Each structure stands twice: as structure tokens, then as C-alpha cells.
Amino acid sequence: MIRTLFLLFFLTSGLIAQAHGLKVLITEKKSGKRVVLMAQNRTADTLNVFLMVNAEGYRRSASKPVIKNIPPNSSVPMITLIELKAEPRHYTYDLIVNSLEDAKDLVFERQENDIERIVSGKLVIFTAEACEACETLIDRLTENRITHRAFDIHEEEVIYRQFLSYIERQLTEETKIRLPVIWNKDEVIFGYDNLKSIVTILSD
Known part of the structure; x- marks a missing residue:
């Protein structure tokens, strides 16, 4: 474990x-x-x-x-x-x-879990316990029937590590990582300030 x-x-x-x-x-x-x-x-x-x-x-x-x-x-x-x-x-x-x-188990699991297959062309939300913005976004996406998949970064540590490696080229020294971490089909979004605006973006 x-x-x-x-x-x-x-x-x-x-x-x-x-x-x-x-x-x-x-x-x-x-x-x-x-x-x-x-x-x-x-x-x-x-x-x-x-x-x-x-x-x-x-x-x-x-x-x-x-x-x-x-x-x-x-x-x-x-x-x-x-x-x-x-x-x-x-x-x-x-x-x-x-x-x-x-x-060693993580290395094995990385081979078994293809992160590109998990996120490519999909809406994926990385959340954490006690993240109110995460819960609010997930609830609104569910209410609007917007297809998405959510991963808790505590419970899905391996997938989260894979994802960070996958988006490495999109990270710069100015990048500020905020939760929720949102993968919108082909781009990463760190957090949001306006719920209505982010839901509109993710529904396109």
C-alpha cells in the first residue's frame, strides 16, 4: 500500500x-x-x-x-x-x-497505465480532499452533463505523477499550479477564478 x-x-x-x-x-x-x-x-x-x-x-x-x-x-x-x-x-x-x-511498484504501474490514453481528447479533473473549488466544479460539470473524469491526487498518485510528466513541456518558470488541475482535451488549466466562465470553456 x-x-x-x-x-x-x-x-x-x-x-x-x-x-x-x-x-x-x-x-x-x-x-x-x-x-x-x-x-x-x-x-x-x-x-x-x-x-x-x-x-x-x-x-x-x-x-x-x-x-x-x-x-x-x-x-x-x-x-x-x-x-x-x-x-x-x-x-x-x-x-x-x-x-x-x-x-518499484510505481515503475511497473507506469508501464501498465498509459496516461496519454487516459487524457487524450478528454476532460480530466485532478482534485484533492478539502478543495472546495474542485468539488464545486465537479458538481457543476455533473449537473450540466459534461462528460469528465476526476482523479484525487492523493488516491491516484501514480496517474498524477504521469500527468505532470506528460505536461512537462507546457510548464514554465511562471507556471502557478493551482487546484483543480484541469486537462481540457489538449491543454492544461490550473485552477479558475470564475465558475461560470470555466464551465463555458469546458463545455465547448
């Missing part, structure tokens, strides 16, 4: 650490304008760590996911952020930790 944790934090500068089941700590190592996010494995086993950062006020917004195997009782740099002048700075991140055994 793959154990996952989706962490969403608004972080400021300085040394900050959060635990993933007391297995992995994400800390900041700051030098001048550079902020290196470190993943510290606090266990006696090698762990597979997935980290995706969405940052504002930094030159590197880290919109592409980073996946590394972290040796036992060691700390490994994951992502480097460079502060921009005179801009407010904060970032959020998604952290998923698996054992190596689970990671």
Missing part, C-alpha cells in the same frame, strides 16, 4: 522544517540569495522522494517535479531557488515519500 502525503505550506525565509510521517524533513539551506531545499531522510532505509515546488518571488519557480532516492540518514539537495529583488517571496510544495519497494 503506497503511503502518500500532500503537504501545502506557505513558507518564509530562514530555516524551516516539516516532517513527512517523521521520515523525511524538508529544510532550507540559505546562502546569500540562494535557497536550497534539502530532503533529509531520518530513517535507516533508502526512500524515494517526490518534490514539486510552486514559488513566487524567486528566479526558479521549480514547476517541474524532482524525484530522487535519498540514502539512509542523509540529506540531499532537491531544488535551488534564487530570490528576486524587491518582491514578496513565498512558495508551496507537494511532498510524496515512498519506500524503494513502493517506487
Whole structure:
């Protein structure tokens, strides 16, 4: 059983650490304008760590996911952020930790699940628990009988990872990942501000 944790934090500068089941700590190592996010494995086993950062006020917004195997009782740099002048700075991140055994299963599942087949030409919504905007959109799509498929990023971790890899070329340093993540047939939309407008777009 793959154990996952989706962490969403608004972080400021300085040394900050959060635990993933007391297995992995994400800390900041700051030098001048550079902020290196470190993943510290606090266990006696090698762990597979997935980290995706969405940052504002930094030159590197880290919109592409980073996946590394972290040796036992060691700390490994994951992502480097460079502060921009005179801009407010904060970032959020998604952290998923698996054992190596689970990671092997993920590789197998990626081979079995063809993400292009799942999303090509279709309307797919990636949601998360306690995401009110996600629930509202799903309800409205259902009410309007707009064909769609929804995946919870906690419960469908493998598919979500595949999807992020699939849209990698569409991600830039300016990309701000917001939920729900919407795949509308051939393009990705991150969140929405107006429900009526997004439903109109998705109904075309």
C-alpha cells in the first residue's frame, strides 16, 4: 500500500522544517540569495522522494517535479531557488515519500497505465480532499452533463505523477499550479477564478 502525503505550506525565509510521517524533513539551506531545499531522510532505509515546488518571488519557480532516492540518514539537495529583488517571496510544495519497494511498484504501474490514453481528447479533473473549488466544479460539470473524469491526487498518485510528466513541456518558470488541475482535451488549466466562465470553456 503506497503511503502518500500532500503537504501545502506557505513558507518564509530562514530555516524551516516539516516532517513527512517523521521520515523525511524538508529544510532550507540559505546562502546569500540562494535557497536550497534539502530532503533529509531520518530513517535507516533508502526512500524515494517526490518534490514539486510552486514559488513566487524567486528566479526558479521549480514547476517541474524532482524525484530522487535519498540514502539512509542523509540529506540531499532537491531544488535551488534564487530570490528576486524587491518582491514578496513565498512558495508551496507537494511532498510524496515512498519506500524503494513502493517506487518499484510505481515503475511497473507506469508501464501498465498509459496516461496519454487516459487524457487524450478528454476532460480530466485532478482534485484533492478539502478543495472546495474542485468539488464545486465537479458538481457543476455533473449537473450540466459534461462528460469528465476526476482523479484525487492523493488516491491516484501514480496517474498524477504521469500527468505532470506528460505536461512537462507546457510548464514554465511562471507556471502557478493551482487546484483543480484541469486537462481540457489538449491543454492544461490550473485552477479558475470564475465558475461560470470555466464551465463555458469546458463545455465547448
